[in-house]
Amino acid sequence: MAIKGGIDARPNPVGTIIGAAAIALFFSFPYLLMFLSSLKTREEITRIPPDYFPVTPQFSNYLTVWSSSVAPGSSLLATIVISLGATLLVLLIATPAAYYVARFRFPGRMVFLFLVLITQMLQPTVLAVGLYQQFSGWRGYLVWVALILINGAFNLSFAVWIMQSFFASIPKEIDEAALIDGLGRLQTMFRVSLPLVWPGIVTAIVFVFVNTWNEFAAAFILVQDNALQPLTVSMPRFLGMYIRDWQYLFTVAVVAIVPVIILFSLIEKRLIGGLTAGAVK
Amino acid sequence: MTRPSAVTALRSDSARPRKRPRRSGVLTALPWVTPTLLLIAGVVIYPTILMFWTAFRKYNSYGIEQGSAGLNNFIGPAGAFTFPTVPWASVWTNTVVWVVVVVLLTLLLSLGLAQFLNKDFPGRKALRLIIILPWASSVVMTTTVFNYGLQTDVGLFNRLLVDTGILQTAYGFTKDPTSAFWVAVFVAIYVSLPFTTYTILAGLQSVPRDVLEAAHVDGAGAAQRYWQIVLPLLRPAIAAATLINIINVFNSLPILKILNETPGFNTGHTTTTLIFAYKSTLGPGVASALSIFNFFFCLVIIAVYLGIVKPTKEVQ
Numbered sequence: 141m142a143i144k145g146g147i148d149a150r151p152n153p154v155g156t157i158i159g160a161a162a163i164a165l166f167f168s169f170p171y172l173l174m175f176l177s178s179l180k181t182r183e184e185i186t187r188i189p190p191d192y193f194p195v196t197p198q199f200s201n202y203l204t205v206w207s208s209s210v211a212p213g214s215s216l217l218a219t220i221v222i223s224l225g226a227t228l229l230v231l232l233i234a235t236p237a238a239y240y241v242a243r244f245r246f247p248g249r250m251v252f253l254f255l256v257l258i259t260q261m262l263q264p265t266v267l268a269v270g271l272y273q274q275f276s277g278w279r280g281y282l283v284w285v286a287l288i289l290i291n292g293a294f295n296l297s298f299a300v301w302i303m304q305s306f307f308a309s310i311p312k313e314i315d316e317a318a319l320i321d322g323l324g325r326l327q328t329m330f331r332v333s334l335p336l337v338w339p340g341i342v343t344a345i346v347f348v349f350v351n352t353w354n355e356f357a358a359a360f361i362l363v364q365d366n367a368l369q370p371l372t373v374s375m376p377r378f379l380g381m382y383i384r385d386w387q388y389l390f391t392v393a394v395v396a397i398v399p400v401i402i403l404f405s406l407i408e409k410r411l412i413g414g415l416t417a418g419a420v421k
Numbered sequence: 422m423t424r425p426s427a428v429t430a431l432r433s434d435s436a437r438p439r440k441r442p443r444r445s446g447v448l449t450a451l452p453w454v455t456p457t458l459l460l461i462a463g464v465v466i467y468p469t470i471l472m473f474w475t476a477f478r479k480y481n482s483y484g485i486e487q488g489s490a491g492l493n494n495f496i497g498p499a500g501a502f503t504f505p506t507v508p509w510a511s512v513w514t515n516t517v518v519w520v521v522v523v524v525l526l527t528l529l530l531s532l533g534l535a536q537f538l539n540k541d542f543p544g545r546k547a548l549r550l551i552i553i554l555p556w557a558s559s560v561v562m563t564t565t566v567f568n569y570g571l572q573t574d575v576g577l578f579n580r581l582l583v584d585t586g587i588l589q590t591a592y593g594f595t596k597d598p599t600s601a602f603w604v605a606v607f608v609a610i611y612v613s614l615p616f617t618t619y620t621i622l623a624g625l626q627s628v629p630r631d632v633l634e635a636a637h638v639d640g641a642g643a644a645q646r647y648w649q650i651v652l653p654l655l656r657p658a659i660a661a662a663t664l665i666n667i668i669n670v671f672n673s674l675p676i677l678k679i680l681n682e683t684p685g686f687n688t689g690h691t692t693t694t695l696i697f698a699y700k701s702t703l704g705p706g707v708a709s710a711l712s713i714f715n716f717f718f719c720l721v722i723i724a725v726y727l728g729i730v731k732p733t734k735e736v737q
Contacts, residue, residue, distance in 0.1 A: 187575070189591075190577050237457040244444065255461060257727065270475065273468070273709075357675075375561050376675070393562040
């Protein structure tokens with residue numbers, strides 16, 4: 141029997157190009173619309189029926205939005221503070237745990253790992269009412285602390301999981317040499333192991349930061365004060381209130397997604413490696 | 422396949438095979454793992470207990486606790502599962518349809534997408550980056566665009582649908598609970614595709630080429646190779662992606678909340694969105710009672726995940 145081509149045979153390069161273009165368009169159209177709409181004037185965006193493209197792109201929207209009726213400055217600050225706080229908290233707490241779990245067997249290690257996995261699959265949404273009962277008394281900026289703790293706790297597991305798999309991949313002999321040379325365990329972790337597992341740490345940082353940046357349910361139920369709400373919570377509120385200033389909603393949306401898209405694209409290779417254990421969004 | 426590529430690379434560099442971790446006592450382990458345990462205990466386990474307690478307590482309209490409620494928060498005259506104006510038949514249907522349709526269609530589309538992305542063609546890397554967009558972006562922001570685009574007057578998607586002749590006149594998708602629900606299904610699939618596709622792509626890359634080539638030489642066609650070799654090898658990736666998606670989709674709040682503009686109980690709620698509607702109308706007791714159902718559902722899925730996917734296998 142004649143065997144044509146190989147298992148990689150692609151009979152139709154034109155079809156591939158059309159397919160790729162269609163997929164690219166499908167996965168970008170809401171964001172293209174978001175960006176184009178953010179450049180419209182108020183008259184353009186509220187015209188009925190609407191125009192597809194802005195006549196002269198109003199890049200100034202990105203400057204005027206801060207003093208507009210939407211005033212997203214405080215929300216952006218909330219999002220940044222909470223995301224940085226949660227990421228820092230997770231790094232401080234998860235790194236030693238991941239290192240130790242990767243290096244040692246101890247009674248309860250599997251229980252610990254199971255607990256970590258269960259936490260990872262649970263989400264703030266399902267515990268939202270319990271979290272409300274626990275944290276509703278945390279007023280003012282304390283609510284940011286509450287959200288840092290909540291996002292930290294729910295993202296901690298992924299960080300422990302991913303970092304321990306990186307730590308486990310470093311030959312133990314490297315550690316042992318450092319110990320023999322007189323470094324303590326903690327110093328060995330910081331000065332010998334950490335520099336070797338930085339791809340794992342970057343992955344963990346990006347995931348925790350992006351997940352916290354995008355978190356909605358806990359922030360929605362906890363933050364009553366408009367001025368303290370992160371972007372994900374104030375956005376739906378803007379949607380209800382400032383229906384005439386759609387162009388500003390989109391500048392806010394663009395500001396809200398660009399940083400995380402950049403971060404996420406940095407770890408794209410690791411996404412292909414497969415993060416099933418922790419890719420909970 | 423659950424291990425990032427960099428790990429594999431690092432491992433192949435090391436000359437000796439990896440040994441099992443050394444033994445240590447609980448006491449020496451404590452300083453390293455206690456902070457993690459404390460955070461989990463304080464912010465995951467404690468609110469869970471609090472939620473169970475709340476479900477059996479009575480609250481006045483100011484949220485002040487007023488003694489035991491027995492099972493009233495569950496099945497009383499104003500209970501979570503018996504409140505008169507809540508159409509439970511449709512809430513159950515919505516919840517099942519929401520999870521099943523979104524997760525299944527996401528999986529089917531992702532299988533095709535991953536197959537396509539696994540080929541080598543110019544621009545493949547760029548395409549993979551573009552596909553990440555809905556994954557990285559906040560679901561709230563993505564859903565907001567759809568809400569705007571589907572407005573009757575200023576919405577560009579509505580204009581496009583009219584211009585292309587698909588619709589006669591602009592339609593208020595978000596004003597009608599039924600159409601809003603189906604738009605939400607579309608958006609939920611849309612934001613679930615990247616993660617699922619990437620997971621299956623990782624599975625595809627672990628399919629050994631020589632096996633496929635051998636089957637090819639033996640005369641197996643592309644379809645046969647896919648059904649009999651590729652798909653069975655993809656089972657772990659599919660199981661992991663599907664179970665994680667079930668949890669995520671089941672717990673999804675913002676998509677339905679932002680797209681459905683009609684207030685009230687009779688508007689395409691799932692058990693998850695209903696929790697938040699209860700919280701603001703009937704108080705924490707009733708909302709907790711419903712949360713307990715959601716909590717146990719999640720626990721079941723997690724148990725299935727731990728049993729089938731066995732993520733702990735590689736750390737033995």
